[in-house]
Amino acid sequence: MNLELFIAKRLIRGKEYKSSISAPIIKIAITAVALGLIMMLVALATTLGLKQKIREKVAVFNGHIQIFNYDTNVSNESLVPVSTDQFFYPEFNEVSGITHIQAVATKSGIIRTEETFEAILAKGVGTDYDWSAFSEFMVAGRLPKLDANLNDEVIISRILANKLELKVGDKFFSFFLKEGDPSKTPNQRNFEVVGIYDSGFEEFDAQYLFCDIRHIQRMNKWKKDEVGSFEVFIEDFDQLHQKGNEVYGATVSTLDSRTIKDRYAKLFEWIGLFDFNVAIIIGIMIIVAGINMITALLVLILERTPMIGILKAMGSPDWSIRKVFLYNAAYLIGVGLFWGNLIGLLAILGQHWFRWVKFPNAKDYYMTYIPVAIDPTTWVLLNVGVLVLCTAMMLIPSFIITKIKPVKAIKFE
Structure with a gap:
């Protein structure tokens, strides 16, 4: 005892x-x-x-790891296209712990209404885009339909909607500079707002508009199999650095990769x-x-x-x-x-x-x-x-x- x-x-x-x-x-x-x-x-x-x-929230807008062509571009806009004919797309089986990979493209533009205008970053997405996280962000309307023919449906943030006085069902004009010759008449697109989201991340909400990636491919005169970059999602965020190195090592020498920790280091x-x-x-x-x-x-x-x-x-x-x-x-x-x-x-x-x-x-x-x-x-x-x-x-x-x-x-x- x-x-x-x-x-x-x-x-x-x-x-x-x-x-x-x-x-x-x-x-x-x-x-x-x-x-x-x-x-x-x-x-x-x-x-x-x-x-x-x-x-x-940062990963929703950027993925955990981005794969893109080597270039000197430091902006958020996609300039040099990447072919979708890659061994890692649409499934990245060479590196363990990867849950999803999607092709996207971005292009800077301006939305013009009768009363005002705002600079935007149009993010083109396709049928492979993972919208699951947006179910929490949506405050009005629905997600755009991307599985049919090319359409003009887009979703914008509540911040942009308030600034431009837009609501679900409204149509607006947007303008995008032409690649290689900014002096030419810009590309014009007439989009329709089908949904409004609010992630609470003002840095992203204030600029991102989501549309069909085929719009950006046509404006940039890219082929159907060319996109701006690939966004890779991993299972365990604590392994981001390790998986980032593995992804970089697995891709060909003409491609570069970057983690969201590298891109948003201060955050x-x-x-x-x-x-x-x-x-x-x-x-x-x-x-x-x-x-x-x-x-x-x-x-x-x-x-x-x-x-x-x-x-x-x-x-x-x-x-x-x-x-x-x-x-x-x-x-x-x-x-x-x-x-x-x-x-x-x-x-x-x-x-x-x-x-x-x-x-x-x-x-x-x-x-x-x-x-x-x-x-x-x-x-x-x-x-x-x-x-x-x-x-x-x-x-x-x-x-x-x-x-x-x-x-x-x-x-x-």
Whole structure:
């Protein structure tokens, strides 16, 4: 039998334990652990959720990896076409972990209405384009039909629709410069708005218009099998750098590739700062919870001084007595973790389902509500880490037990 654990259980179950002088302090310590864990869970969930959502939105407009022809073009516009007659298209089987690949083309233009005009970047897409992420972004209308003959259906962002005073069903004129000779009369297209989207990512929403890729092929005088670039989607974003190198190595020498981390380096550097902030929050919360537990344990030790004296007089070693109080402290920490997990996870699930907490300035974070996500492995490690670190901190106050003299302790009673 584990004697120390037996004594700790008797202390915890005893009626005097709940009515003793230390009872209020113990409740405060448990509350501190619970509140600390709630703060840590919320910080982790919001950070992970925000990172995932920003990654997803950037990938929706660019893919995780882009494959294009080598050129000196630094703009977002497709200038040098790429043939679709590639071994990796329409399925990239040579590299594992790739979920989808699609052909696109982009062209800069201007939308002109009777009242105003706006610069745009028309993104031509085909039947292979993955619209699944846009189901969350669509606020009006529907997606364009691309599986039939060439048509004039497009979707635009809510930002462009508001600036140009357009709505679903409206038609407008757009103008695109001709390749190789900007002095010539620009290409003109008459498009119809069939859908309006809002991704919350103003950098993209303010310029992107989605249309049939055949419009851009005709304006650029490309062949049917020529596109601007390929967008590659991978299964695990954490392997982006590795998969980017594998894709680059697998393609022919005339093609180049680039990951969205390379293209939007500043954005992903900013996202990386989230981890540092969360680490600081977790560190502070563990220290606060640990200090409260140290206070509670000191009060417990002082309250049980006679018991400590009796155990020492009976020959119990100091470490054995310290283990009794360490078991007791671990129990209190466990209670705090239980309530912290219960309340914290309910709050996270509530935010995930109902999205009741909004960003005061959606433009700064590219979305209106605060997204949340929780990783089971991270959640388990957090709980184990808090339990171990807080219990380890209890070794310091438990050292006072070695200074207690049996004679004085028994007289103290």
